[in-house]
Amino acid sequence: MSASDLPSLLQAVNFCVESSESSYSCSLKASLKDLPRTQVRAIALLALDYFLQQNFTGPRLSDIILSSLEAILSPPESAEECVKELSVDSEVVYQHTEQAYLLLLTLAGLSQLVDTSSDTTEDESTKRQDKRWLARALMVQQSILSAPAGTLHDEIFTNLTASAPISTTTDSQEEFEQQKNLTAEYSMELARADIFYSYDARAAKALENAKSMSGLKVKVTGMKALRTKFQTRQHVGLVVLAKSRSVSVSDPPTTSATIEADIKEATAVPVSLPLNSDLLLEAPRFLTGESSEKEEEQNKSIEETVEDDDLASEDPNSPSPLADIDSCILLLTEHRMRVSLPSQDPIVTEQLQAYISRVISASGPAGSVNWTLYSRALWERSILESHSAKTVERGTLQLASLVDELGVASAATSFAHGQSETASSAPAHERLRFIHFLPLMPRWKMDLELAEKYISLGMVRSAQEIYARLRLPIESALCTAAGNESKAEAIKMLEDYIASGDHVDTARAWSCLGDITGKTEYWEKAWEVGRYASAKRSLGEYCFKNGKASESIIHLRDALAKNSLNRNAWFLYGCAGLETERFDVAAEGFTRCVSMDRDDSKAWANLATAFLHMGEQQRAQNIKDGVRDDESSNKREKEAMTALLEACRLNPDDWRLWSNLVIVAARLENWQACLRGSVRMAELRAPKEGEDALDVPVLHALAQILVSDALSDGHRMGEPEKRLTAFETHAIKLFTDTVPKLVTRTPELWSIVAKVEIWRKKPWAALDAYEKMLRLALTVFEADETDAAKWKQAVDTCEMLVDGYVNLGELPGRLGEGQLVCTDWKYRARSTVRSVMGKGRRMWADGAEWERLEKMREDLK
Structure with a gap:
């Protein structure tokens, strides 16, 4: 269908918009109500393509088509009325969005099709396709809003879930391949939505499924390369090896009823600016099979082994062509990593550059590179390059060039960049082909991103010119306030605008x-004026910072009731709950945080804190009420431990998290988690804090559980070396390897070690632990001989050692039969008692402990 088909179709069905309706959307719905479903579907999809062409991809619609549409659709005289109807959850639409009524027409038509689908006899495939198109239209609406909207979030995922393709059994290879392509396309759309709403794990899973269905083979590996013109020695860098299922470009997905173009039609692509660097090469030159045997031998210890034969044959300097759908998958993968991984990490940056380079270097056979995919790859490369001093010039100029080639936000701003010849060289169907599988970026947002780059480079005036051309006085004022100019000027600009x-x-x-x-x-x-959620969020943050946490909760609750998708607001809401000891509020806030981002370790840790306090409050209330039901408090503690386990998984280097986990796990008698936390705490704290990394009461409990076989695999003490469980293995290592290396002040720890060694049937090791325990106890006592507690501890350890000599001395030794643990155990026991009495005679020659020593001496005669 040609670009003039929408006006013709509307005239053919006698489309008429009644002006008496309460809103323009209602008027559109009324006009579509009595039309056949096939015509409603065609109108909605054509209108969506027109809107995307005008505001996202270009080329601009002709004045003849626009005037015809306005005559038939009779949009409101003020474009702001349509913009207001597209606003959701107080998140506003760019006020100069062109032909916003086309998107309203699309939403009205697709909503009608979906709402009435149960009343029709259409096949299930068509019904699912209608829901998928509605999800696409809603994503377009979301992309022109100032921030994510909770209402659209729910509708998008509801329709996407309902439109999932159903696999059917077929003997036809062609139908089987078609099913796989449809599944790959659906997975890409699902991944795009997940990325936008920060569901990183779900997006990664969807992308993996898309790769599997499309047949794309991809691997990130290391390879030596030359990057500068004067470099004589190669250094290892990251490279993406990728290969499509077949060399020929796969049939692209159909984005609407308007697209019936030949896939292999040759089209021009945006210009890739040269680097023109005196130092850097235009692209890294990777070491290939022509290298010397010595260099190849060195590479074997550095590069990852590429097991797949197809990828092993890939030459990174001259990669094989990629199918367009596979290039799209790589771009989505790169975008997911860019928004979810640390932006300043050099390894992450290099990996992102490797993905983009793979798409740019071989997007497809000559003449079949998709215009949208290539331009998006250039855009992503420019974003990365603009952060490096060596490539910032090319990156910034490429951004400006792409803004020119993709067109500007509106006709009123066209004088700013001018329309380049290549901007209209790619037809609309080529530009729209993959628009629903890539992150949506309206043309004015591209201008705004360029303006932000100018600001980061100190080019404030250039950024202000962009804001002025886009007729964005608010952004212009914020730019003025961020620059070196007076804030008074920015305040005056905003006041004049209001x-x-x-x-x-x-x-x-x-x-x-x-x-x-x-x-x-x-x-x-x-x-008051517009129920603007961001204003309430700012109020909540202001109150929280100024010690008014209770007021902060009120403001944040109002903001979240308007738009519940702001994770930072939920986090602050939870913090305010902790500050005011309203732990139910804190639990609600942090629960919502982790539901939006399951990788937020701070939210998980704070959620655990909230649950713990809720359990303590419930326990205190039960005591006050005389109720002996700890089920609810135990439930909260179990929830706290679950949250702590997640926090520890995400941030395994924070010993405070592990300490809390140990406490909660011990309270719940979850000895597996308690042991795991104790081991990790020792690993983290021991290098700096030594013995302080150990929790003595917890170690006592763990040792008792170990020697009692409470968590054994059914064997008894007679066979402790056989069939050890994971708990026993790690506990033995903790008590016999980790703890002995850390003991410096607490003799009691040696008694725990001795208990474990006795359970292991190693009496010689247990006796050695008792001897070390006494030496340490005497050292502690000699440091302060006037301390009664230390004297009592010395006598207690002496008694334990004497009992050890008596009970263990005559047992078989380390070498088995014919050797005892201690042949002169009685002599050593008497010597031990005399030694302790000699050290305490001056200060403690009388008392209960001295009598114990005398009794021990008498018993050993």
């Missing part, structure tokens, strides 16, 4: 005034 009339983003202007001045009355005005 005074100029009622705008769709007036509430945001009031909120930004509050952000600049820090005055709460401006945020309150923003909430």
Whole structure:
């Protein structure tokens, strides 16, 4: 279908918009109500393509088509009315969005198809496809909002889930391949939505499924390369080896009823600017099979082994062509990593560059490189390069070039960049082909990202020019406030904008005034004018920082009721709950945080804290009420331990998390988790704090569980060396290897070691532990002979050692039959008692402990 088909179709069905309806959307729904479903579907998909072409991909629609559409659809005279109808959860749409009524028409048509699908006899495949198109349209709406909206989030995932392709058994290879392609496309769309809403784990799983279905083989590996013009020695760098299922480009997905173009039609692509560096090569030159035998031998110890024969034959300097759908998967993978991994990590940056380089270097056979995929790869490369001093020039210029080639936000701003010849060289169907599988980026957002780059480089004036061209006075004011200029000028700009009339983003202007001045009355005005959620979030943060946590909870609750998808607001809400000891509020906030991002270790740790306090409060209330039911408090402690386990998994180097885990696990008698936490605490704290890394009461409990065979695999003490469980293995290592290396001040720890050695049937090791225990006890006593507790400890350890000599001395020794543990055990026992009496005679020649020593001496005669 041609670009003029939408006006023709609307005229053919006598489409008429009644102006008497309460809103323009209602008028559109009323006009579509009596049309056949096939015509409603065609109108909705054509309108979506027109909207995307006008605001995302270009080329711009002709004036003839636009005038025809306006005559038929009769949009409101003020474009802001449509913009307001597209706003959701107080998140506003860019007020200069072009032909916003087309997106309203799409949403009205697709919503009608989905809502009435149960009343039709259409096949299930068509019904699922309608839901998928509705999810796509909602993603487009989400992309033009200022922030994620909870309402759209729920609708998008509901429709995506309902539109999942159903696998059917077929003997036809062609149908089987078609099913795999459909599943790959669905997985890509699901991954795109997951990435946008920060569901990283789910996005990674969806991308893996897409790779499996498309047949893409990909591996990130290390390989030596030359990166500079004067480099004589290769250094290892990351490279992405990838290969499509077949050399020929696979049939692309159909994005709408308008696309019926030949896949292999040759089209121009955006210009890739040269690096023009005096130092760096245009692209790394990787070491290949032509290297010397010595170099190849060195590589074997550095490079990862590529097991797949196809990937092993890949030459990174001249990679094989990729199918467009596989290039799309690589771009989505790179985007997921860029938004989820640390931005300043050099390894992450190098890995991202490797993915982008693979797409740019071989997007497909000559003449079949998709325009949208290639331009997005250039854009992603430019974002990465603009952060490096060596490539910032090419990166920034490439960003500006892509903004020019993709067009500008509106006709009113076209003088800013001008329309380059290549911008219109790629037809609309080529630009729209993969638009629903890549992260959506309206053209004005590209301009805004370029402006942010200018600001980061100190080019504030250039950024202000972009804001002025886009007619964004609020951004221009914020830019002015961020620069070296006076904040007074930015405040005046915002005040003048507010005074100029009622705008769709007036509430945001009031909120930004509050952000600049820090005055709460401006945020309150923003909430009063437009229920602007960001203003309430700012108020909540302001109150929290100024010690008014209770007021912060009220403001944040209002903001979250308006838009529940702001994770930072939920986190602050939870912190305010902890601060005010409203632990139910804290639990709610941190629960929502971890539901949005399961990799937030701080939220998991704080959630555990909230659950622990809730359990303590419940226990105290039960005592007060005279109720002996600890089930609810134990439930909270179990939830706390689950949260702590997640926090420890995500942040395994924070010993405080492990300490809390040990305490909770010991209280719940979860000895597996308690042992794991104790071992990890010793690993983390012992190098600096030594013995302080050990919790003596917990070690006592663990040792008792070990020697009692409570967690054994059914064997008794007679065979402790056989069939050891994981708990026993790690506990034995803790008590016989880790603890002995750390004991410096607490003799009691040696008694724990001795108990474990006796259980292991190693009496010689147990006796050695008792002797070390006494030496340490005497050392502690000699440091302060006036301390009665230390004298008592010395006598206790002496008694334990004497009992050890008596009970263990005549047992078989380390070498077995014919050798005893201690042949002169009686002599050593008497000598031990005399030694202790000699050290305590001056201060403690009388008392209960001295009598014990005398009794021991008499018993050994």
